[in-house]
Amino acid sequence: xxxxxxxxxxxxxxxxxxxxxxxxxxxxxxxxxxxxxxxxxxxxxxxxxxxxxxxxxxxxxxxxxxxxxxxxxxxxxxxxxxxxxxxxxxxxxxxxxxxxxxxxxxxxxxxxxxxxxxxxxxxxxxxxxxxxxxxxxxxxxxxxxxxxxxxxxxxxxxxxxxxxxxxxxxxxxxxxxxxxxxxxxxxxxxxxxxxxxxxxxxxxxxxxxxxxxxxxxxxxxxxxxxxxxxxxxxxxxxxxxxxxxxxxxxxxxxxxxxxxxxxxxxxxxxxxxxxxxxxxxxxxxxxxxxxxxxxxxxxxxxxxxxxxxxxxxxxxxxxxxxxxxxxxxxxxxxxxxxxxxxxxxxxxxxxxxxxxxxxxxxxxxxxxxxxxxxxxxxxxxxxxxxxxxxxxxxxxxxxxxxxxxxxxxxxxxxxxxxxxxxxxxxxxxxxxxxxxxxxxxxxxxxxxxxxxxxxxxxxxxxxxxxxxxxxxxxxxxxxxxxxxxxxxxxxxxxxxxxxxxxxxxxxxxxxxxxxxxxxxxxxxxxxxxxxxxxxxxxxxxxxxxxxxxxxxxxxxxxxxxxxxxxxxxxxxxxxxxxxxxxxxxxxxxxxxxxxxxxxxxxxxxxxxxxxxxxxxxxxxxxxxxxxxxxxxxxxxxxxxxxxxxxxxxxxxxxxxxxxxxxxxxxxxxxxxxxxxxxxxxxxxxxxxxxxxxxxxxxxxxxxxxxxxxxxxxxxxxxxxxxxxxxxxxxxxxxxxxxxxxxxxxxxxxxxxxxxxxxxxxxxxxxxxxxxxxxxxxxxxxxxxxxxxxxxxxxxxxxxxxxxxxxxxxxxxxxxxxxxxxxxxxxxxxxxxxxxxxxxxxxxxxxxxxxxxxxxxxxxxxxxxxxxxxxxxxxxxxxxxxxxxxxxxxxxxxxxxxxxxxxxxxxxxxxxxxxxxxxxxxxxxxxxxxxxxxxxxxxxxxxxx
Numbered sequence: 001x002x003x004x005x006x007x008x009x010x011x012x013x014x015x016x017x018x019x020x021x022x023x024x025x026x027x028x029x030x031x032x033x034x035x036x037x038x039x040x041x042x043x044x045x046x047x048x049x050x051x052x053x054x055x056x057x058x059x060x061x062x063x064x065x066x067x068x069x070x071x072x073x074x075x076x077x078x079x080x081x082x083x084x085x086x087x088x089x090x091x092x093x094x095x096x097x098x099x100x101x102x103x104x105x106x107x108x109x110x111x112x113x114x115x116x117x118x119x120x121x122x123x124x125x126x127x128x129x130x131x132x133x134x135x136x137x138x139x140x141x142x143x144x145x146x147x148x149x150x151x152x153x154x155x156x157x158x159x160x161x162x163x164x165x166x167x168x169x170x171x172x173x174x175x176x177x178x179x180x181x182x183x184x185x186x187x188x189x190x191x192x193x194x195x196x197x198x199x200x201x202x203x204x205x206x207x208x209x210x211x212x213x214x215x216x217x218x219x220x221x222x223x224x225x226x227x228x229x230x231x232x233x234x235x236x237x238x239x240x241x242x243x244x245x246x247x248x249x250x251x252x253x254x255x256x257x258x259x260x261x262x263x264x265x266x267x268x269x270x271x272x273x274x275x276x277x278x279x280x281x282x283x284x285x286x287x288x289x290x291x292x293x294x295x296x297x298x299x300x301x302x303x304x305x306x307x308x309x310x311x312x313x314x315x316x317x318x319x320x321x322x323x324x325x326x327x328x329x330x331x332x333x334x335x336x337x338x339x340x341x342x343x344x345x346x347x348x349x350x351x352x353x354x355x356x357x358x359x360x361x362x363x364x365x366x367x368x369x370x371x372x373x374x375x376x377x378x379x380x381x382x383x384x385x386x387x388x389x390x391x392x393x394x395x396x397x398x399x400x401x402x403x404x405x406x407x408x409x410x411x412x413x414x415x416x417x418x419x420x421x422x423x424x425x426x427x428x429x430x431x432x433x434x435x436x437x438x439x440x441x442x443x444x445x446x447x448x449x450x451x452x453x454x455x456x457x458x459x460x461x462x463x464x465x466x467x468x469x470x471x472x473x474x475x476x477x478x479x480x481x482x483x484x485x486x487x488x489x490x491x492x493x494x495x496x497x498x499x500x501x502x503x504x505x506x507x508x509x510x511x512x513x514x515x516x517x518x519x520x521x522x523x524x525x526x527x528x529x530x531x532x533x534x535x536x537x538x539x540x541x542x543x544x545x546x547x548x549x550x551x552x553x554x555x556x557x558x559x560x561x562x563x564x565x566x567x568x569x570x571x572x573x574x575x576x577x578x579x580x581x582x583x584x585x586x587x588x589x590x591x592x593x594x595x596x597x598x599x600x601x602x603x604x605x606x607x608x609x610x611x612x613x614x615x616x617x618x619x620x621x622x623x624x625x626x627x628x629x630x631x632x633x634x635x636x637x638x639x640x641x642x643x644x645x646x647x648x649x650x651x652x653x654x655x656x657x658x659x660x661x662x663x664x665x666x667x668x669x670x671x672x673x674x675x676x677x678x679x680x681x682x683x684x685x686x687x688x689x690x691x692x693x694x695x696x697x698x699x700x701x702x703x704x705x706x707x708x709x710x711x712x713x714x715x716x717x718x719x720x721x722x723x724x725x726x727x728x729x730x731x732x733x734x735x736x737x738x739x740x741x742x743x744x745x746x747x748x749x750x751x752x753x754x755x756x757x758x759x760x761x762x763x764x765x766x767x768x769x770x771x772x773x774x775x776x777x778x779x780x781x782x783x784x785x786x787x788x789x790x791x792x793x794x795x796x797x798x799x800x801x802x803x804x805x806x807x808x809x810x811x812x813x814x815x816x817x818x819x820x821x822x823x824x825x826x827x828x829x830x831x832x833x834x835x836x837x838x839x840x841x842x843x844x845x846x847x848x849x850x851x852x853x854x855x856x857x858x859x860x861x862x863x864x865x866x867x868x869x870x871x872x873x874x875x876x877x878x879x880x881x882x883x884x885x886x887x888x889x890x891x892x893x894x895x896x897x898x899x900x901x902x903x904x905x906x907x908x909x910x911x912x913x914x915x916x917x918x919x920x921x922x923x924x925x926x927x928x929x930x931x932x933x934x935x936x937x938x939x940x941x942x943x944x
Contacts (some may be wrong), residue, residue, distance in 0.1 A: 001076045003033055004149070007128030009135065011072070018072055024049065025065045027135050032080065032089035033096050034143060038425070039086035041580065050141040050558055067496065069166040085580075088392030098147070109372070110379050110406020113164050120158040127151060137562075159191050160372050161877050168195040178799045180206070181580070183215050186228045190370065197242060205235050227350070229350065231369055250531055267335040269390065272322040273315040275448045278441030282432060286320050289430045290327070291410055293762045299802040300405055302412040302427055307434035308589060309340065309520055309574040310474025313415035314392050316434065321390055321413065328411070330385035333359060336401070340417055340526060343828060346395050352935035353378050356389075371402060379406040381553040388413070389599045395526070416571040428639035436471025437588060441509060453489070464495035470587040482663025517601045520592045526572065534565040535574055537608050538585065539593025542671045545584045549646060550664070553615035556609050556642050582660070587887035595787065609671065610640045616668045617680055618645035620687040627690045627878065630802040630840050634686050634726075637679075655879040656690045673707050682708035689730060696918030698737045705731035709747075725754035728766045736774040744774045765794035765803065771809060776817070785814035802843065805834035809847040813852075816854045824854050845874030849887045856890065861898035868894060885914035889927055900935055 001773055004010040009026040011018040020029050031048045046058050048741030053063045070080050078091040093099035104123035108116040129145045160172055174194040182188055189212040196205035209232045213224050233240050289303055305313045309546060337347045343451035353374045358368050360381045369375050370579050382405045392417040394400045401421055423429045447455055455462040469475035483494060498885040534555050553561040566583055569575045575583045618639045626648055639645060648654040672680040685708040692701040712727045748771050755763035768791035775783040795804040815824035832847040852867030868891035875884035888911035895904035908927050915924035
């Protein structure tokens with residue numbers, strides 16, 4: 001197969017064209033080919049192909065396009081495969097003109113001039129026109145712009161080569177035409193000036209400089225670059241170096257080296273960190289990468305060490321480098337690119353390469369003017385040498401790329417706060433992201449500075465210090481330094497100072513450059529205004545992490561723009577993405593973000609938090625209606641302006657969202673409580689009540705309703721009564737499920753009294769239903785049956801068949817538990833018939849479970865097994881793992897009593913797993929005891 005992207009999208013099999021479909025399908029193919037041999041997530045694929053205008057059934061449409069492309073590529077060496085939630089096009093990159101172009105240009109920059117010219121000729125010959133012609137999406141537009149720059153750079157590289165080879169005369173016409181089309185391109189201006197000068201037209205060369213200078217001043221308000229000014233001076237003074245080839249290497253200052261004519265061996269590494277502990281896995285990873293690539297011996301070995309400021313990237317690189325000096329006998333080069341320097345002036349690639357050339361012994365007067373010529377000379381000098389190049393504090397890939405050697409014998413370490421994804425993709429760099437130190441290693445760092453004894457003498461204070469530093473090596477070092485300054489002071493004093501989060505960043509201040517706040521500011525100042533605002537607002541978001549959708553609501557932006565901002569922050573290591581689509585901040589970075597948020601107007605911050613709260617509230621409400629459509633609802637009112645809640649297409653998607661967001665939902669309710677948004681406090685408790693029951697989040701539900709009862713007291717007098725009755729009832733239910741019987745009865749009787757006072761039969765019936773559950777949990781099934789019958793009588797007159805059926809099942813259940821099996825069977829069967837008529841799967845599973853219990857107790861084991869299996873299927877449809885666990889236990893009982901020992905064992909083991917997931921230790925212990933008794937001789941049912 002052959003694929004062509006540098007023009008219209010074309011594919012050929014054995015020289016014959018292959019139909020790859022219409023424009024949108026071609027767009028899918030182009031996206032996969034651009035990231036050939038790399039998995040592209042479905043969401044990313046959809047975003048790249050359709051951006052803000054996806055089709056109504058976008059996943060189905062994407063699947064159909066992929067199916068057609070698979071058919072078109074059948075029986076070839078190109079294959080589209082699914083990798084989890086991603087798709088990957090596996091193909092020989094040599095068959096894709098875009099990747100071949102990039103490979104050829106990369107090879108050219110590491111080759112001799114003659115060979116490089118030939119390679120660039122071939123690379124530029126691959127272009128047939130505008131890349132992806134006929135396709136226009138925002139993502140492809142960005143890639144097209146990048147490729148245009150790469151082509152332009154290759155053309156300029158080619159011109160430099162031709163000039164070095166002495167072909168200036170034949171270049172004149174082309175350069176003049178190009179200079180007219182790109183009058184502000186200083187590199188092109190320099191090439192034309194050099195060609196004119198070497199062709200004997202010194203005056204024309206000087207005139208073109210003056211013309212370019214005037215344009216730059218008029219159009220941009222700047223002077224020509226130092227490089228172009230230097231070339232002008234050389235032409236003006238007829239510098240002989242412009243027409244002759246200067247010596248590459250200056251003689252060494254030592255007599256022996258001068259006599260041998262050998263360049264010096266550079267040893268530029270800074271001193272290693274005085275104290276370094278931990279990072280064993282990362283150090284081993286660097287060594288393993290070097291060893292693995294040495295065995296392949298095909299390309300330069302690059303490791304990209306990434307992470308936020310203060311995480312210890314440079315320390316790790318230097319520590320590893322000094323412990324592996326024996327691997328690099330030809331020297332070590334080092335440069336700090338100052339990519340995040342507070343001065344805002346990173347080292348230019350030209351200055352960095354110049355520094356390397358001088359370290360390699362090149363006479364400063366002999367260093368070429370053009371960057372590409374400098375890079376070519378640098379790569380020639382390090383070719384086939386076993387050297388380490390340590391590039392520290394890089395801003396981005398474009399700053400690093402010119403410093404990469406072409407020789408596979410060299411090893412490169414790059415540290416950066418940027419993720420350097422382009423370096424990883426284009427140069428096969430091995431990523432090594434650094435996270436905070438685990439507690440053991442953080443403790444070891446403090447101990448190495450303060451001594452094991454001092455930490456052991458104050459274990460509580462040491463634990464507080466570790467918690468305040470949250471594993472950030474810079475913070476730990478600052479704390480250790482302060483403690484070392486005053487060895488007589490107790491650590492408790494320092495721990496107390498750091499305990500206050502509002503003052504923690506100030507406490508972690510050592511000097512003007514070495515403090516957590518200062519280090520973080522260097523990353524923050526590189527952000528665009530939009531990305532900086534996003535970062536600040538993310539600091540306000542409650543909860544341990546945040547999804548893209550929630551972040552879009554917080555920042556009042558489109559999903560696409562939010563995704564772009566999050567990726568920028570992730571590249572800068574200000575946030576990280578532990579799971580796909582969810583983002584976290586280090587604790588100290590969050591404090592810094594909150595400081596920046598305080599610079600925003602109050603109304604901006606409040607509006608952001610209100611949008612976020614309403615996003616969670618209204619999305620949770622949409623999910624709750626799917627989980628229990630007959631439960632009823634509360635009036636939430638409209639969401640905040642510009643809030644965009646999610647909708648769900650299935651119970652599974654709703655439960656997945658609840659599971660992912662549960663910790664954030666807890667935090668949002670606490671935020672609403674702090675802001676005294678009383679309605680939202682109890683509304684959040686309401687919308688999460690069903691989910692928490694299904695998942696067994698007993699204590700979280702109790703905390704939510706305790707907050708709701710406090711909030712209900714703050715509501716206005718007119719609405720407080722109804723809200724208070726509902727809240728007391730559901731708080732009583734939460735206490736019931738937490739096995740706190742006295743508090744449960746107090747709140748349930750209060751709820752019943754309020755409902756009776758207000759003449760509210762619905763709330764009365766619901767409260768009697770919950771009182772029945774409370775008495776069952778307390779072991780009094782007779783009282784439970786009494787309350788269930790009272791509730792049934794109330795429902796009977798309210799024309800609410802599903803609620804009446806629910807209560808018929810409750811009456812049947814408690815009747816069975818009190819030995820009234822015939823009445824229980826009749827009541828549960830009536831309830832099941834009504835539920836099937838109205839299609840309520842939630843309570844239908846409960847009724848089936850009750851009928852299974854009745855059948856089992858009356859000796860009909862096989863009927864019981866059938867009922868239980870139907871109930872479990874229903875619970876699984878609703879993702880109700882809490883009730884499923886109890887039914888699994890009872891099904892195991894039925895299997896055991898019917899003699900199906902193997903089935904009983906497997907079913908009980910499944911029940912134990914669910915009980916343990918829900919932290920129901922008593923239930924788990926009971927079933928494990930039954931498992932232990934399975935093989936014992938018995939004359940009575942094992943569950944008796």
